[in-house]
Amino acid sequence: MTGFRSAAGIPLQPFYAPADKALDYSAIGDPGTYPFTRGRLRPPHAGSGGWIQRELSGEGSPRRSNEQFRSLLAHGALGIDVIGDNPTMSALDPDHPMCVPAVGTTGVSLCRKRDFIELLADIPLDRITLSHSLPPAFAIAGQYLAARDSGLDPAVLRGSAIQPPLYSEDCSYSTFLPFGIRMRLTLDSIAFSLREMPRFHAFLEDTYYISDGGLNVVEEMSLGLLEIREVCRRLIARGLPVDSFAPRIAILVNCRMDLFEEIAKIRATRRLFARMMREEFGAADPRSWSANIAVHSSGLALTAAQPANNIVRGAVQALAMAMAGVQGLEISTFDEPFRTPSDIAHQLAIRTQQIIQAETNVSAVQDPLGGSWYLESLTDELESRIDTAVRQMEKLGDAGTLVESGYFRDIFTNAMDRHSSAVQQGEMRIVGVTEHVVPPEADRFLRDVAEVRFEPDYAHVERILSWRRRRADGPLRASLDRVRAASANPDADLMAPIVAALDADATIGEITGCLREGQGLPSDPFEFAAQSPVAEARR
């Protein structure tokens, strides 16, 4: 095989000419018009383009993370993206014995109402968007209670919460809950948000976290669209009109280093989403057709070798995404291979976005690459490949069964193996890794920042332990009983009892334990670890 291929394996020609791509402009359309290839519907008051500039944040206790938010906003960030530490992402409390060594080291520790209040203290929630990379029901409940506590009407809240019912267990966001409960949490939290926080995107389809283990763009977007379709069908089956929730769907995608393929992916996704919503789900409101897409640039594309090179990678990815016309952007910072972002890395990433926005004039014209024979050809090809992949997966059976059968887990496992092999065999070129490697003594620049570590936040663990002992017992217990009962009843709403329990000072770990108990499972997912394991596990 000679000739180049895209990262997803699409054969590429040396150059593209009119004969290769007869442009049918009616199938492309103007920006802001169906099928939205060239950009989404813009509200009439929108200015001259631009996107929400934000960076992944959250570190240590809620108070420390709050300081981080303020620092980012002071640097000019226009939104906040918050991620929990490993215990929080697992819906476990920081004082659980398995959790203590991980408290606050990879994100913020959150387990109770007061944590959300401290996290968001004096953050202008009525003016900025808050994107949650947290277990969604708790993220929405926490933000709702924090807003209410500060006297803010939850109806003004904007932002998003990732909904990962199909893939979380296989992609590092395990909350140890069965599929049925994960799906109910998704549907109930979306319904709650539509009622209480109508400007909030409670259905953020996050294809970043599922794809950054080596998936290609076709795998990424087909899995993403599959999950969107599954959740949409279930929302409709509950009696929600598609136009009541579709405008509140957003997608957070990955951006790797094959820039044209990534731009084409976003254009193809906008078109696929528009067609799906209008033609399959029967949406009539143009806001339902127009996909809201934000991007998190790939952490896998970054290297621990020569970390300063990552600043360049982040910049070219951000430039490509600006040209793709995304609504929000987070750059994986140069120290990502080592840690959650340091202060200086945060500042550099925000400055990168600001330079692209303010100095390059790149967002003055929408879809500046539209009409390129190459890009339009790639967009069509990706649209077709993604669509085919979705249909093939839907033919295999219902999504819940595919989850149970390990079908998706196979995809994720094979992707990382494929990525490693491609790098080892030199098929994938990475500067500083497969070529232009320097000896360790010559690779010191920025390591003093990137390699700095901090201790788990033991003080926060102590704070939670002493607070737990002083809580009022009665209302707390009754509220947890209601969570358990709701979990056991497949027709019950989970969100109201969860919000009430969090409000009554129950912790996320306790509430999740009751969700498990309602399903006949042990409250503590590590019950097995407390006892002597007899694990014969030849594989």
Place this chain on the structure above:
Amino acid sequence: MTDATGRRAGRVVIGTLGLDQHEVGAMAISQLLVRHGYEVVYLGRFNTPQRLVTVAAQEDADIVGVSVHSWEFVAYADELLARCGDLGIGLIFGGSVLTAQDRSDLLARGADAVFGPYASEDDMLRQIAAIVDRVRASPAEARAADACAADARATRESAAGPLSGRVFIVTGAARGLGRAYTRELCRQGAAVVANDVDEAELKEAASAVGDGPGRVHPVACDITDAQAPRVLLDAALRRYGQLHGLVSNAGLLRSGPILQLGDDDLRLVLDVHVTATFRLLRVIGGYWRAEAKAGRAVGAAVVLTTSAAGLYGFRAEAAYSAVKAAVAMLTQVAADELGRYQATVNAIAPAARTRLTGWLGDGPGGPDRDSWAPEHVAPVVAWLLGPAAREITGRVIEVGNGQISVPGSWRPGTAYPLPPLMSPAQARTLLPQVLASAGPLPGLLTPDTALSDRSGLPRPEQERPPAS
């Protein structure tokens, strides 16, 4: 598994520590090692040092490999180094967050190797091979003595028995046959995830297994719940790290002639015997397929439950006979389908005194005096799940009341040419001829014939048990 020189392949236990959920590195390195002839005992996420090392001891592994993507490893490193040192086995760390400083620290404290991001495969494989050599070269007596000192020894001793180290799911385990199977599997050293809808009775059954070398983990849930197979599989994987077999035994009876059996009863009988069994095969088979595709086929075994009613029909039990016939055919097709993932699928047609055979009346008490006691069936199930039956698949074994046999199955009859667009006159001539060639229809079972040795049923001479 041995290599061309007859040497046992290197064996590596791999997992992540604590709440470090980023498993992709562990999976990728496992696949690499398997491709290069290693045996990998994959423990996935949520491990403690104790779990990793206990399994390594039990598995007689050469190396523990930890994939690191969060700083939690710092908190666990000392304990892990000490435990691996006690056992004299190798310890390797690998992962993207490991810096040059980590590497020198961990090596200085006794780790055998530390690999950072994008470490060269050739270099990793060379170092891992050297560690296996070193571990095996250390005096076996010294290693054994160390192992005795560690809690691994207790685990190993407790795992004695022909099924030691094997993990099985048994449904309907609270009473009758399922309870007898669970007890027998444990007696032979297996770990059993025991399931029943009756939680109280299940717990009682689990505790009654006593101190046998195996272990029981009761998981109460309704097997007709769509989530149940996943719950049971998860329980096996979380508690024991693997699953080697399934005994689908849960059953119930709704008796009645066709004209009287209502929809609710019919649905229940179908759900318990057919739908639930099918789902178990789909979910657990899917897991074994994934394991096989990842190069980690476990050599799994399934035992389904059919019945003489499903093979010969039972008077006035149309629903039960039909679902049990379905299970018998499911066994054959599933054996073909799952065979490609190195799983066997057989069925048992037990004759035993259980809640479903109330018409048998009370027995004389105790398996010693009662040939209908479920305890006589259990060793056959254990054999089907064990290493001796790896070549047996798609079979039904009829066992109980002092007899064991393998019934024949449907076979094509004598074929006659079918006249195109046959006329009524031709049909009148041909069909009696065809039916006559099939011989007489065997009689249905009744409580009377079922109690006998079924000599009233046609049984080909060659399938008679040899006289002893």
